[in-house]
Amino acid sequence: KQEVTQIPAALSVPEGENLVLNCSFTDSAIYNLQWFRQDPGKGLTSLLLIQSSQREQTSGRLNASLDKSSGRSTLYIAASQPGDSATYLCAAPSEGQAGTALIFGKGTTLSVSS
Amino acid sequence: GAVVSQHPSRVICKSGTSVKIECRSLDFQATTMFWYRQFPKQSLMLMATSNEGSKATYEQGVEKDKFLINHASLTLSTLTVTSAHPEDSSFYICSARTSQGVLALHFGNGTRLTVT
Numbered sequence: 598k599q600e601v602t603q604i605p606a607a608l609s610v611p612e613g614e615n616l617v618l619n620c621s622f623t624d625s626a627i628y629n630l631q632w633f634r635q636d637p638g639k640g641l642t643s644l645l646l647i648q649s650s651q652r653e654q655t656s657g658r659l660n661a662s663l664d665k666s667s668g669r670s671t672l673y674i675a676a677s678q679p680g681d682s683a684t685y686l687c688a689a690p691s692e693g694q695a696g697t698a699l700i701f702g703k704g705t706t707l708s709v710s711s
Numbered sequence: 712g713a714v715v716s717q718h719p720s721r722v723i724c725k726s727g728t729s730v731k732i733e734c735r736s737l738d739f740q741a742t743t744m745f746w747y748r749q750f751p752k753q754s755l756m757l758m759a760t761s762n763e764g765s766k767a768t769y770e771q772g773v774e775k776d777k778f779l780i781n782h783a784s785l786t787l788s789t790l791t792v793t794s795a796h797p798e799d800s801s802f803y804i805c806s807a808r809t810s811q812g813v814l815a816l817h818f819g820n821g822t823r824l825t826v827t
Contacts, residue, residue: 631815640717640804640820641755686754698745699806699816703754 599624599691603702610677611710618672618705620687625665631699632661632672633686641686645672677709714738715807717819724795725827732790732822734805740785741807745816746778749802758803761788795826 688699747755767780779791
C-alpha cells in the first residue's frame with residue numbers, strides 16, 4: 598500500500614532564502630505526483646503535477662522534481678516570501694492506475710519571516 | 712476548468728443530528744469521487760471512494776453506516792454524517808477525478824464540521 602513521507606515536518610526561514618521540501622513514496626509505480634499548498638483552515642491549492650514520464654515541472658518560483666526509481670520528489674522554492682508561509686502537501690496515487698485516490702504525506706509547514 | 716464545488720463550507724450541528732455535505736463537479740463529469748477527512752494538524756486521510764451508480768468503497772476503520780455516501784449522478788456526490796458526535800468534528804474534503812485529458816484529481820474547498 599502506498600505510503601508518503603515528507604520531511605521536514607516544519608521549516609522556518611528568513612525571507613529570500615531558497616529551500617527544498619522532500620517527499621518520498623513507497624510504491625514507485627505511480628502515474629503522477631502532485632504537490633499542494635494548504636493555508637490554515639482552508640482547502641487545497643494544486644501547485645504542480647508531475648507525470649511519471651517527466652522529471653520536473655516548474656511554475657514561477659516553484660520547481661518540483663520526480664525520481665521514480667528512488668521513490669522521491671522534491672519541491673524547490675526560490676527566493677521565499679512571507680506569502681509562501683503555508684503547509685505543503687505531497688500526494689501520490691494509491692495505485693499505479695491513473696486517477697486513483699491520492700495518498701497524502703503529513704506535510705511540511707513552512708514559515709517565512711520578513 | 713475542472714472546478715469542484717463543495718457545500719456547505721462550514722456547519723455547526725448538535726450531537727445526534729445528521730449533516731449532509733455536497734460535492735459537485737461543475738464543468739466535467741466525474742465517475743469517481745473521493746472523500747477525505749482531516750483532523751487538526753493532521754494530513755488528509757482517505758475515507759471512501761464513490762463511484763457513480765454503485766456503492767461506495769470505504770477505507771478500513773471508516774464506518775459505512777455512519778458516513779453515508781451517495782453518488783447518484785456524474786456531477787454530484789453527497790456525504791451524510793449520521794448521528795454526529797463531537798469526535799466527528801473535522802474538515803471534510805471531496806475530490807473528483809477527470810476522465811479525459813490529464814487524469815488529475817481536483818479538490819473542493821472543504822467543509823468544516825463542528826459537532827457540539
